[in-house]
Amino acid sequence: MCTAGPGAWDAAAMDVRHETASVYLFARFGPLWRLGVIEHPRHGGWMVPGGHTRPGEGPEQAAVxxxxxxxxxxxxxxxxxxxxxxxxxxxxxxxxxxxxPGSAPWWAVAIPAGPDRRHPERHTHVDHVHVGVVDRPYGPRGPAEHPFRWVTASELETLDAPADNRILGAALFELMPATTAAGRSRTPLDDDLRRELLRRRDIDQAFRTSLPATVTEEVAAQWAAMDNDNTEWLRQVIDRAGWPGRSLCGDEASDAAWLLAQHADRRPHLQEAWVDLLAEAVTAGDAEPRHLAFLEDRISVRATREQWFGTQHHKSLTGQWEPISVRDLEGVDQRRAENGLESLSENTKRINDSN
Known part of the structure; x- marks a missing residue:
């Protein structure tokens, strides 16, 4: 979306109006917020994504x-x-x-625009400014038309970007924690749910830590029955109340909910649905980022994709535990640190030392 300076904005330009939509796109990388920007394809520099609405398309549809x-x-x-x-x-x-009807821009603003390849005259963009988040930001879900990057609030200050993007982006950085957390607080805590999550966690962990070296058919059946019961119970909880985050059941029980979800491998479609709910809770500060890292990796490995965080290991031919294939291995320790995890080498050493 090309914009011109105030000097190009005159009465004639104000009469030629084009509907546009833009998105200030944020993501949470552990405790750190970043803003997504694209490199402008014709003029260089960086700006938030956006463009003209199409015939029959509302601003919200155009923004997405x-x-x-x-x-x-x-x-x-x-x-x-x-x-x-x-x-x-x-x-x-x-x-x-x-x-x-149904659109949800935060603001509509009038932005002067110079001639471009589609509109040879000076004109005004009536830009519908949206604010959005990406809950699972490690890797896009599809191809991008333009170079894209995530920038921190400090990087935005000196970024080669339009002044309006820098000014509004800086203000929105301040609002993101409270805005994304709005609506998740529940008081009082659900103490019955908290106790049941902790009870099931304790049974799960006691069973797994007492497994014999050779698992018999009888033990395997008990194992499957326990996991299946926990999975079905957790499904009912999530269907009723959403992801069990800190605000619903407290830190320890929220950790227990994640553990049960990790062990729901026999119903992968539920894990794939739950990872999105968990990701929204992480964005809102209502769940631990490391929980999302583990569940993301577990789903990726099951689907024979490379994992982002290196949380999933298997035994090598030498009998040592090693991480299953990791995407962008050079950046894995930064991603792990952002999500509250020790370095991959330290983690792998600890796993081998304890086995």
Whole structure:
């Protein structure tokens, strides 16, 4: 979305209006928030994804489509929060003539735009500004039209980007923790759920730590029965109350819920549904990032894909435990650190020392 300076904005340009949509796309990498930006294909520099709406398309649809096309990520748009624009934001608010039903932009702003290959005249973009998140940011889900990167708040300050992107992006960085956490708080804690999660965790761990060197058919059947019962019980909890995060059952029981989900391998379709719910909880600060790292890897390894975090190991031909194939091995320790995990070499050594 190409914009021009205020000098290019005159009365004639204001009369030529084009509907656009943009997305300030955030992701949480452990405790650190980052903003997603694309490199502009014609003018260089970096900016948030966005573009013109298509005939018959509302701004919300355009925001999602443009983000997928330009970044490879599907955004989860956050509902409008009724915030005011920063005082130094350079563009005035401008409501569209006929706001489309169901759209959820945080703001609509009037941005002067110079001639481009599709619109040879000076004109005004009525830009519907959305705010979205990517809950599983390690690797896009599809191809991207443009170079894409995640930047921190400090990197944004000096980024070669339009002033409006830097000003509004900086303000939104401050709002993300509270905005994503909104609606997840539940009081009082569900103490019955907490106790049951801890009870099931204790039984699970006692059984696994007492497994004999050779697992008989009888023990294997008991193992499967325990995991299946825990999985079905957890499914009912999640269907009723959502992911059991800290706000619902406390830190220790939330950890227990993740453990039961890790052991739900006999129903992989549930794990694949739960990882998205867990990812939303992590974005909201309601679950541990390391939980998501483990479940992401478990699903990837089962699907014969490379894992991102190296949490899943197997025995090599020499009898030593080693991580199953890891994607981008050079960056794995940074990803692990972001998610509260020790280095891969330290983890692998600890696993071998304890076995």
């Amino acid at each position: 489509r443009e983000t997928i096309e330009e970044t490879g990520y599907r955004p989860r748009l956050l509902p409008a929060a009724g915030r005011t624009l920063p005082a130094d934001y350079p563009h005035p608010e401008a409501m569209p003539a006929e706001p489309p």
